[in-house]
Amino acid sequence: VSIATVSRVFNESPRVSEKTRIRVLEVARALHYQPHVSARSLANKRSDLVLAVIPMLTNYFYMEVVRGVQDSLADSDLDLLVYTAQAPEQVDGQLKRAMQRGRAEGILLFSTPLNESRARRIKQGGQPVVLVDSQHPAFDSISIDNKSGAEAATEHLISNGRKRIGLITGNQASIPARVRRAGYEAALQKAGLAVDPSIILVSEATHQHGYTEKVGFASMNRLLHMSEPVDAVFVASDIQALGVLRALREAGRQVPGDIAVVGFDDIQISAYVGLSTLRQPMYEMGRKAIELLLRRIEDPTLPIEHLEFEPTLIVRETSGHRASLPDQA
Amino acid sequence: VSIATVSRVFNESPRVSEKTRIRVLEVARALHYQPHVSARSLANKRSDLVLAVIPMLTNYFYMEVVRGVQDSLADSDLDLLVYTAQAPEQVDGQLKRAMQRGRAEGILLFSTPLNESRARRIKQGGQPVVLVDSQHPAFDSISIDNKSGAEAATEHLISNGRKRIGLITGNQASIPARVRRAGYEAALQKAGLAVDPSIILVSEATHQHGYTEKVGFASMNRLLHMSEPVDAVFVASDIQALGVLRALREAGRQVPGDIAVVGFDDIQISAYVGLSTLRQPMYEMGRKAIELLLRRIEDPTLPIEHLEFEPTLIVRETSGHRASLPDQA
């Protein structure tokens, strides 16, 4: 019963005889011995910890991503330390806290646009970082192709025979909001349809970047009171789309008869209300994020990688396939 | 520029002159010096970590509780380590992993019924543990009063003038499922109504203890095909209630006209579909859980505390107040 030997046993060193190995293990169990994590990590210079900095964990999108993260992590001996904010403004604080803890194997940073100062601070930490749902040239990232998603949504509505398609989206301070708008406009132009700014409703709200049920409700009502009515709306987020549907219901409009609606995100509720939308492969993104992070931890010299997932169009009741007239745009 | 002094500065010891304090801080910042967490915690014998073992983090209930937990933690200097399972069977594994990490300040164990062997193993760990959404005499716990909630739901239906109230609940292996049933029966008896086993539908499913949309759908259909129809259903979980509502819709029944429905949990979707239900104060439970844990950490000799929250009835559209006939039961 030595001491270095015990260490060797617990680290599965081959340089220990089967006999003593078993003996040590037995005694350890009898004594309820547990190697001390901090001491290990001090001697090792590794922490077995992955940090996740998440705005609004309470969001279905993040939950699902975290589920993927956890599943991936389960195969390794890494544990997950979660820092959540209640609002984007708090992200910086949580990030600082996470970086202070330092010495984590790596950090997953969710949905946080990186300006140069932020990027520099993070680089300085010297820890591997993977960006989830945002991008920056200096870091590995996992994101989704918002533009092509928005295009797909809009094209779907066009091929449904819709002629006047409105857009309801979030605050243009949000990058996804801008990109989704770009995709919408691109699809219209590709189809030779006019882009009419009067039916593009961009939220001015800062709370949640305007991605709320309320904003959707109000925006749809504005759209309804316009002289030249729309026959479809692409709503850049499902949560807003819920408000849109409520406005339509209260106004007595048929969906998709009078007006078709397509959202974005495929949050959990969407399936229940029959909302057509674009699904992001959230779980897969979580798995991939850890994969990227582990790869980077193993070899920090690897070239930076940007993975972009394609959202997939889910057609439900709010945008049923219309008896399509021959398309003579 | 000493060394112990630096330590003192970072631990805000009063025994250091303002002058050197500032000088140390400056140099530290210039050098990007960060105290090493593992070394601290080794010397300190404290880890600044709280562990949470959660089955199915991806569940709205847990998310909300975790939100409360995180908010409470934000005021302290503790961080949250999350262990999630994908299924109750995995909880043991995750719990073991959590206990192995050991040396956490404390553990929050969610929704995990403790048999004696499990309880003993946990006690052995010697760490403060707070049970959330379960109970055991040997540990502090936070739970909700399922019985009185179920009673409230049933009484609400009775006072609505409903005469024949069915019950749809989960697998009786689940304690909440059993307790909610007991509450339902108690309320009926109190009102002098008969308890009819033929309209009490208990799920046999093991997956999620039968708390799924599918099970709700199937159960309601069975209820619909009985000779003596019900005029109300108390569904012991909102997720099942969603299935119930779908079954009703597909059968062309009016809600609450023909049949009233009350769920339990108040998951996020419930507000959108107008489901009457019982809300658990999830966020508050999270905050309280940390409060209890911190108290216990500070003074392990404190008497064990069991906090029981009352769920509150939320009346929405699926159980509108009927023009109530004079109650002459």
Place this chain on the structure above:
DNA sequence: GTGAAAGCGCTAACAT
């Protein structure tokens, strides 16, 4: 294959 000993970066008691 096993033990002795140095050291990981910090804290805390002690000394000054």
Place this chain on the structure above:
DNA sequence: ATGTTAGCGCTTTCAC
């Protein structure tokens, strides 16, 4: 008010 020193519990050369 500051420096010196002995651990905290482990890993890891380096001997044997």
